[in-house]
Structures are given as structure tokens and as C-alpha cells.
Amino acid sequence: MTRDARGRFSRDFYILLIPTLMWVICFFVVPSGLMLATSFAQRGTHGGIVWHWTLGNYAALGQPLYGKILLNSLFIAACTTVACLILGYPLAYYLARVRSRWRNVLLLLLVVPFWTNFLVRTYAWKFILRTDGLLDRVFTALHLPAPDLLYQHVQFSVFLGLVYGYLAFMVLPLYASLEKQDPALLEAAHDLGASPLASFRHVTLPLSLPGVIAGSILVFIPSLGAYITPDLFGGGKYLMVGNLIGQQFGASLNWPFGSALSYVLMTLVLLGAVGYFRMMGTEEI
Amino acid sequence: MPTRSSALRSVFRINALFIYFFLYAPILVLLIFSFNDSRYTVSWQGFSLRWYGALFQNSILWERCLNSLIIGLVATLIATVLGTSAALLLERHRFPGRGAYMAAVYLPIIMPDIILAISLSLFYGLVHLPRGFATIIIGHVVLTLPFVTIVVRARLRGFDRQLEEAAADLGANEWATFRRVTLPLIAPGILGGALLAFTLSLDDFVLTFFTKGVGVDTLPVLIYSMQRKFGVTPEVNAISSLLLLNSTLFVLLSLRLQKHR
Numbered sequence: 102m103t104r105d106a107r108g109r110f111s112r113d114f115y116i117l118l119i120p121t122l123m124w125v126i127c128f129f130v131v132p133s134g135l136m137l138a139t140s141f142a143q144r145g146t147h148g149g150i151v152w153h154w155t156l157g158n159y160a161a162l163g164q165p166l167y168g169k170i171l172l173n174s175l176f177i178a179a180c181t182t183v184a185c186l187i188l189g190y191p192l193a194y195y196l197a198r199v200r201s202r203w204r205n206v207l208l209l210l211l212v213v214p215f216w217t218n219f220l221v222r223t224y225a226w227k228f229i230l231r232t233d234g235l236l237d238r239v240f241t242a243l244h245l246p247a248p249d250l251l252y253q254h255v256q257f258s259v260f261l262g263l264v265y266g267y268l269a270f271m272v273l274p275l276y277a278s279l280e281k282q283d284p285a286l287l288e289a290a291h292d293l294g295a296s297p298l299a300s301f302r303h304v305t306l307p308l309s310l311p312g313v314i315a316g317s318i319l320v321f322i323p324s325l326g327a328y329i330t331p332d333l334f335g336g337g338k339y340l341m342v343g344n345l346i347g348q349q350f351g352a353s354l355n356w357p358f359g360s361a362l363s364y365v366l367m368t369l370v371l372l373g374a375v376g377y378f379r380m381m382g383t384e385e386i
Numbered sequence: 387m388p389t390r391s392s393a394l395r396s397v398f399r400i401n402a403l404f405i406y407f408f409l410y411a412p413i414l415v416l417l418i419f420s421f422n423d424s425r426y427t428v429s430w431q432g433f434s435l436r437w438y439g440a441l442f443q444n445s446i447l448w449e450r451c452l453n454s455l456i457i458g459l460v461a462t463l464i465a466t467v468l469g470t471s472a473a474l475l476l477e478r479h480r481f482p483g484r485g486a487y488m489a490a491v492y493l494p495i496i497m498p499d500i501i502l503a504i505s506l507s508l509f510y511g512l513v514h515l516p517r518g519f520a521t522i523i524i525g526h527v528v529l530t531l532p533f534v535t536i537v538v539r540a541r542l543r544g545f546d547r548q549l550e551e552a553a554a555d556l557g558a559n560e561w562a563t564f565r566r567v568t569l570p571l572i573a574p575g576i577l578g579g580a581l582l583a584f585t586l587s588l589d590d591f592v593l594t595f596f597t598k599g600v601g602v603d604t605l606p607v608l609i610y611s612m613q614r615k616f617g618v619t620p621e622v623n624a625i626s627s628l629l630l631l632n633s634t635l636f637v638l639l640s641l642r643l644q645k646h647r
Contacts, residue, residue, distance in 0.1 A: 129490060
């Protein structure tokens with residue numbers, strides 16, 4: 102029990118609390134705090150940090166080049182989310198209605214790739230999409246012009262890679278919200294003369310809305326913060342906001358600007374997370 | 387309208403088929419072409435194990451494997467102990483600041499890897515921590531700890547508190563109750579969480595890349611630099627296939643342990 106008769110916390114409470122709390126404070130809270138401080142500092146001439154406070158790192162986002170990368174990342178993340186919704190909703194609907202023996206197998210098949218190496222799965226796409234890769238060969242064999250997606254259409258390739266990478270995050274919450282719907286509701290709608298389309302629009306869809314929102318947030322967040330997919334597909338030349346951040350800590354050596362960018366990204370992510378927990382409740386995790 | 391609904395049903399089925407094809411085709415292609423007897427990887431020149439043979443003789447690869455294993459094992463051990471304490475704390479205790487504590491433990495899950503990576507990298511730079519195994523392991527623990535917590539909490543929720551009360555009534559002290567009753571009951575959850583942590587650690591690229599020192603590389607970092615330097619090659623296909631197979635096995639095992647009640 103948490104407290105003894107005198108209202109003090111018990112010994113085992115502290116044993117459970119302290120080591121994890123210390124770890125998280127040292128290696129998550131403090132680094133995040135330092136990054137926040139750095140985002141208001143200035144860059145030294147040779148790349149270090151000079152602790153003169155400024156808002157300039159945030160103001161730099163107004164520069165057309167950086168603003169464009171941020172907006173473009175938001176655009177790609179939005180497209181990814183919409184595509185996942187369009188593909189994922191019918192799949193979740195199907196999974197919620199398919200016979201239960203199949204359902205478990207299909208769910209497992211959906212989940213397993215998402216726990217396996219993301220870098221490798223993205224690399225696999227590179228093998229297919231690159232110039233004279235498998236896709237180009239298939240097109241050539243069909244006497245069609247080779248699309249050369251990876252080089253001619255990096256942005257589209259990245260979008261494809263992200264849909265592939267995060268589709269399950271859309272399907273699972275959708276499935277959860279569709280699966281728990283009472284079929285009697287649809288029967289009732291049918292008995293009252295509703296067409297299948299009408300009962301979908303007025304019964305199924307509104308009831309699955311929390312799943313739609315939760316899934317969209319779960320796809321949008323990692324798509325916006327993507328690093329591996331644009332890096333691998335663009336060979337380091339195509340930048341989403343995650344890559345721009347990485348660059349500040351690599352070649353550009355501008356830690357304060359990189360920190361400011363991170364905070365902008367983090368704020369967007371946190372807004373999404375708050376929305377998610379509003380929708381799903383915190384005790385669900 | 388039976389015809390219309392059955393037409394609709396086949397649309398759903400085709401969509402499902404298409405998605406599963408989309409999910410698995412790249413993996414299968416990678417696997418198949420890792421057995422291709424050709425340097426020019428796109429045309430099929432017959433079945434061969436030569437790329438796997440080449441891997442086994444590659445000493446750099448073995449060294450990177452060993453690094454990945456050491457990092458994975460140490461990080462898993464720490465993450466499992468800390469993640470299990472967090473789970474027990476959150477399931478068993480109400481205390482002021484619980485929400486903030488939960489946020490700090492769980493946030494790394496939704497943080498984009500790149501932010502986690504560079505905040506640690508910045509921190510190491512500012513406190514002058516020399517980069518090496520330790521700096522990578524610390525990052526992997528931050529990343530994997532919340533996953534252990536989630537899995538163990540789910541397990542804790544599914545068990546009967548009366549068993550612990552019975553042990554206490556029979557005179558067992560807190561520690562004995564924990565060791566003899568609680569721990570064996572949640573062991574599958576802990577093991578499932580640990581396996582998940584190990585897989586995530588073995589697979590991680592972004593955190594490792596930004597927190598590693600010169601010379602300490604892991605397997606994913608090797609794959610990354612190989613594909614950067616040489617592009618798509620059969621050797622990279624072969625290591626990638628092995629890594630994929632490995633994480634698939636671990637994940638299946640972990641899911642199995644989590645389901646077992």
C-alpha cells in the first residue's frame with residue numbers, strides 16, 4: 102500500500118520510484134531542458150554554443166528555405182495520413198467483420214512487420230524504386246516507359262515509404278473502434294429502413310470517429326518527424342524537417358538552430374499527443 | 387440487395403489483399419534477391435548462397451554484430467528493471483505528480499527518434515561525456531523503457547490481487563510476497579517486454595547514429611553506411627534479410643508471451 106498509518110509513503114514505493122525517476126530525469130528531462138535553453142542561445146563561430154539569449158533561431162524559420170521545408174513536411178505528413186485513412190478504413194472494417202480464426206492471423210500479419218527493422222524495410226523499397234530497379238524492369242518488360250520513381254519523384258517515393266511505414270498505426274485504432282460496435286445498431290438502422298450507405302454514414306462512421314482521429318494522429322506524428330525514409334530515398338539531398346534537424350548537428354554544426362527546430366517539431370507532436378489522449382483516455386496505455 | 391453487398395464485400399477483400407501485398411512484397415523481394423547469384427541485383431541469375439557465405443567471412447560484420455548484441459543486452463537489462471518498476475509504481479500507487487511521472491516515462495514513445503537522438507547528443511556534448519557504448523546504451527534505455535512499462539502494466543492489470551493478499555495473510559512479508567507470488571505471475575509480461583526492448587535496440591538506427599562515438603558501430607549503422615557507399619548490393623540484401631528474420635522471430639515470441647495468460 103502506498104502510505105502507512107501516519108500518511109508516509111512506504112519503503113517499496115521509494116524503491117520503485119527513485120531509480121526510474123532519476124534515469125528519466127537525467128537522460129530525458131534534463132537533455133530536453135538543455136535543448137530548450139540551447140534553442141535561445143547563439144551559434145559560436147566554430148559551431149559551439151554562445152550563451153547570449155536570442156529569438157533569432159526561431160525567427161530563422163521565417164526564411165523561405167526553412168519555412169518551405171517545414172510546410173512541405175506538414176504537407177507530406179498530411180498526404181500520408183489521408184492515404185493511410187483511405188487504405189486503412191476499409192481494411193479495418195473488413196478485419197472487424199471477417200471470421201475470427203482468420204482475423205487473428207490477419208492482425209498478426211499486419212502487426213509483425215511494424216516491429217521489425219524500419220531501416221531495412223525502407224531499404225527494401227529502395228531496391229524496388231531505384232533507377233533500373235525492379236519497378237523499372239517490370240514497366241520496361243510491359244513496354245511502358247520506366248517511371249524511375251526514386252530519382253524523378255523523390256517526394257512521391259517518400260510519401261509511399263511513409264504510408265508503407267505507418268499504415269498499421271492507422272488500422273489498429275480503427276479496428277478497435279469498429280470491432281466493439283454492436284451489430285444490433287446496424288440491424289436497427291436496417292429495420293428502420295436505412296440504406297446500407299445511410300446506416301454507414303449515420304451509425305458506423307460517427308461511432309468510429311474516435312478511431313479515425315486517433316489513427317490519424319498516430320500516423321501524422323511519425324510521418325512529420327520522419328528521418329530514415331527521406332534520408333535513404335533522397336540520398337541525403339532531400340530534406341524533411343527531421344533531416345534538417347539532423348543536419349544542424351552534423352555538417353552545418355548549428356546546434357541552437359537545430360534545437361529551435363526540434364522544439365517546433367516537438368510542439369506539433371505534443372499537440373497531436375494531447376489530442377490523442379483526449380480521444381482515447383490516458384489509462385488505456 | 388445481395389448482389390450489391392457481395393460486390394462490396396469483394397471490394398473489401400481486394401483492398402485487403404492489395405494492402406497485404408503492399409506490406410509484404412518489398413520484404414519478399416529483398417529476401418529472394420539476397421539469394422541471387424549476381425552482382426547486378428535486378429536480373430535473376432540463379433540461386434546462390436554466396437552472399438551469405440561472404441557475410442560469414444566478413445570480420446567487420448561480426449564485430450558490429452557483437453557490438454549490437456552487447457548494447458542490446460545491457461540496454462534491455464536496464465530497461466526491463468526500470469520499466470517493470472515504473473509499471474508496478476503506476477499500477478499500485480497513487481501519488482502527487484503521477485501524471486508528470488507518466489508523461490516523462492511515456493513521452494519518448496511519441497517523440498520522433500531524431501529529437502530524442504539530438505537532445506541526447508547535445509547533452510553528451512555539454513557535459514563532456516565521451517561517446518562509446520555507454521552513450522548508445524543510455525539512449526536505447528530511454529527509447530525502450532516505456533515499451534516494457536506498457537507490456538508489464540497490461541500483465542499486472544490482468545491478475546488477481548487476492549493472491550498477494552493471501553500470501554500476506556499466510557505471513558509472507560512484502561519482499562517474499564513479491565518474489566514468490568507477484569514476480570512469477572508477471573514474469574511472462576516482463577519477458578515479453580524485455581524481448582520487445584531487445585528487438586527495438588537491435589533495430590535502432592537514428593539514436594545510435596547520433597549518439598555513437600567514432601569506431602563503435604552497430605549492425606544497422608553498418609547497413610546504413612554500406613547502402614550509402616555502395617548503393618543496393620546483394621551483401622546488404624543478405625544482412626538485411628538476416629536482421630529482418632531475427633526481429634520477426636523475437637517479435638513473434640514477445641507477442642506470444644504477452645498473450646499467454
